Amino acid sequence: MTTPQSTPATLPNAELLKQLFNALPDSAQGGADISGIYVNRSPDNEHDAVANLHQFISWAPGSSDTYLFSGLRGAGKTTELSRLVAELRKDSIAAYYCDASTYLNLNDPHLSLVELLMAALAGLSDAVRKELGKDCLSDTIWQRTKRLLNSNVEFKPSAKASSSVDVFGSSVSLEVEATLQENPDFRKELNLFAQSSTSFYAEAATFAKDVARIIQAKTGCEKIVLVVDSLERLSAPSGDETKLFDSLKEVFFNDPQRLRFPCFSVVYSAPPYLHAVLPSVGTGFSQCVSLPNFKVIQRPAVGAQPARNPDGIQKMVEIVGHRFADWPQVLSQAVLEELAWMSGGNVRRYFSLIRGVARKAALSKAPLPIVEPHAPAVRHAISEAALPLQWLTAQDRLWLDRFMQDSHNPSAYIQNLKTDLPSIIRLFDHSLVLDYQNGSVWYQVPQIVRESVQPHA
Numbered sequence: 001m002t003t004p005q006s007t008p009a010t011l012p013n014a015e016l017l018k019q020l021f022n023a024l025p026d027s028a029q030g031g032a033d034i035s036g037i038y039v040n041r042s043p044d045n046e047h048d049a050v051a052n053l054h055q056f057i058s059w060a061p062g063s064s065d066t067y068l069f070s071g072l073r074g075a076g077k078t079t080e081l082s083r084l085v086a087e088l089r090k091d092s093i094a095a096y097y098c099d100a101s102t103y104l105n106l107n108d109p110h111l112s113l114v115e116l117l118m119a120a121l122a123g124l125s126d127a128v129r130k131e132l133g134k135d136c137l138s139d140t141i142w143q144r145t146k147r148l149l150n151s152n153v154e155f156k157p158s159a160k161a162s163s164s165v166d167v168f169g170s171s172v173s174l175e176v177e178a179t180l181q182e183n184p185d186f187r188k189e190l191n192l193f194a195q196s197s198t199s200f201y202a203e204a205a206t207f208a209k210d211v212a213r214i215i216q217a218k219t220g221c222e223k224i225v226l227v228v229d230s231l232e233r234l235s236a237p238s239g240d241e242t243k244l245f246d247s248l249k250e251v252f253f254n255d256p257q258r259l260r261f262p263c264f265s266v267v268y269s270a271p272p273y274l275h276a277v278l279p280s281v282g283t284g285f286s287q288c289v290s291l292p293n294f295k296v297i298q299r300p301a302v303g304a305q306p307a308r309n310p311d312g313i314q315k316m317v318e319i320v321g322h323r324f325a326d327w328p329q330v331l332s333q334a335v336l337e338e339l340a341w342m343s344g345g346n347v348r349r350y351f352s353l354i355r356g357v358a359r360k361a362a363l364s365k366a367p368l369p370i371v372e373p374h375a376p377a378v379r380h381a382i383s384e385a386a387l388p389l390q391w392l393t394a395q396d397r398l399w400l401d402r403f404m405q406d407s408h409n410p411s412a413y414i415q416n417l418k419t420d421l422p423s424i425i426r427l428f429d430h431s432l433v434l435d436y437q438n439g440s441v442w443y444q445v446p447q448i449v450r451e452s453v454q455p456h457a
Contacts, residue, residue: 013368016330017358023324024351034082037322039315041294049291050084056287057265058091063223065265068282070272071291073232074348074431080291081227094221098123101230105181109236109244113251113258114194115180117204120266124226125211126176132218141207142178148203149193153186205262212263224264231269235429241422248274256284272435273428276410292437294345299438302406306444308341316340316350331370338373342382344434344446356381382448389452399423400453403433404445
């Protein structure tokens with residue numbers, strides 16, 4: 001179990017700031033034991049995304065459902081999915097975690113259905129081999145597909161290792177046989193084959209059944225769940241947002257039945273802007289769950305300025321306490337509350353702002369603790385974090401204004417996907433627009449962004 005760092009009261013300021021900096025990571029480790037640092041953002045189980053998803057899976061009569069789990073980058077999605085895996089295992093459900101970024105190039109906007117299925121099955125088999133032993137699978141999805149394609153491609157071996165701790169408390173070191181990103185020739189063959197034949201889908205289903213039987217025989221668990229994470233990171237850095245959207249629409253909206261596997265259920269992560277642009281995207285799944293950011297903002301009326309939500313802000317202060325118990329030696333509660341408010345409830349931005357304050361305080365040799373929310377180190381860290389916002393395009397600013405003025409139904413403002421979509425995707429990808437939930441999902445612009453585009457807000 002991970003425990004928050006604690007430091008002696010006499011530790012030098014520079015070392016104290018460094019330890020606070022390192023206690024707040026930029027990203028979470030999938031499949032890690034998060035029980036010692038977890039803070040639930042929900043007021044009760046009814047509004048808890050993971051509790052709802054857990055109930056859907058537990059109550060489902062079978063084990064071949066698909067679930068869509070969307071969440072912004074930095075919202076804490078990987079942490080929540082790690083919690084889901086751990087809680088399902090406590091209920092004697094064989095749950096496995098797959099980081100899609102291990103197998104796919106998430107910066108390529110051309111994601112195909114067969115690539116996603118291949119990545120999911122590869123992730124499952126690698127996780128099963130790690131847990132039950134390398135010899136538990138006599139064949140892998142890579143070798144089966146290679147024979148099916150009659151391919152002469154020699155796989156480039158890949159070994160991935162992580163220093164995280166899994167749900168059993170042991171060190172994670174996942175050995176990966178191959179990836180699509182490191183074997184582009186095989187990826188091309190696979191896509192061409194799938195366009196001309198349905199044989200891959202049949203082979204994938206057969207392999208899924210074989211793996212499920214092994215899991216059931218080895219673990220005694222009847223129900224099996226695979227969590228496929230990191231798909232919200234799919235992006236189009238070259239400016240091909242329309243192609244990216246077309247790929248996501250094809251995979252998640254046009255034929256979602258193809259995402260099903262016999263004998264086990266799958267939770268797919270997805271970019272949150274899909275719901276903003278395609279509100280009915282969840283209809284093809286057994287259930288669709290959206291992970292909101294920490295609700296530090298009260299839902300405003302149309303055209304009104306948002307107000308602070310003290311309960312949500314306090315939960316974000318608790319996050320720091322779970323990771324670094326001696327934070328009061330560095331920052332006052334008022335400073336942490338101000339940074340939580342500026343972050344909009346996005347955990348990654350919140351940690352980044354705190355790390356920025358720690359760096360500025362160390363460089364300026366500021367006395368600790370920093371008490372005032374408008375102290376130089378705090379102001380400088382916020383200003384530095386807001387610098388990239390000066391490069392927003394006119395179209396980006398137009399869409400920011402729409403989200404600020406009307407948080408309820410952004411899809412109503414879309415007039416032309418070709419011109420509107422790139423801005424919407426960029427704003428979500430960079431967490432310049434955040435999602436929240438009061439029964440239904442709504443959107444708002446975090447305060448650090450609002451103050452940058454509306455200086456007098």
